[in-house]
Amino acid sequence: MELCTVDSHITAIDHHLLGVPGVGVTYVVQGERVALIETGTALTVPRTLGGLAQLAIRPEQVEQIICTHIHMDHAGGAGYLAMALPRAAVYIHSSSIPYLVDPTKLLKSVRRAVGEEAWPLHGGIQPLPIERLRPAETLHLDLGRDVVLEAIATPGHSPDHLSFLDRKSGGLFIGDAAGLAMDQLGLAFPVTPVPTYDLDAHRQTIARLRALDLPRIYLTHYGPHDDVAFQLDRAQEQVEALAALVDVALADGDPDLVALAARWLPYPADGPAALLARSWSQMSVAGMLRYAVQRRQGERN
């Protein structure tokens, strides 16, 4: 898909995240006014703008650009999108606002996390003036025609992670709060990245999402899914499997990140999804290892 109608008031634009179709979307939510959810990276912005033009949405009609969290595949394109959409304010958790004003630290951290091979696929970040930014954790946005979006805190994947409940459909824009499910690529796994993954918070978030009894989730990676309980169960199982793998490796001493990643998530050796699967899987193992090591150090102190 390039453009996919998800609901009467929601369209997904496949912006070819990391150069591959089926990996990432920007959602267009339309009431009387228009909001975007997720920005992709700087490199995906032209496709997103192309999608808006195809939908006959003028740049001035977009009033909100909403990011679930600070990672570059969710917020990296915010600056360039804001340049093209002159009336739009960018919403992200207030703790992450400084990283979009001065992205230097964020760029360094992402480069370390995703690895040198995947790094060039992420583009740069256009800094945003503080006047264009708004805290998203208190978001209650009425777009007109009964379209209302509400923020829910869903930390774990990252501490600033928010999801956005669409009151009209009951569905949740879930970002990376549970697992990814990229059906076209045959890949489904939770991402537990360095440097701020928190297993305890993630477990609580998944339990909270289960309790919401959602009819539908809108994944950034990738698309709408109605089998919510299945998706949450699978994400939980995969997280626990990774946590167990990491515990055993730490007990044995000197864990091998690459070998662990391949054991946790058997990913394709080549093809369009190979690089991203390898990068995200290794980043997840690194994130779980870091969490487990810090936990142990905390227990000793």
Ligand SMILES: [Zn+2]
């Ligand atoms: Zn993320």
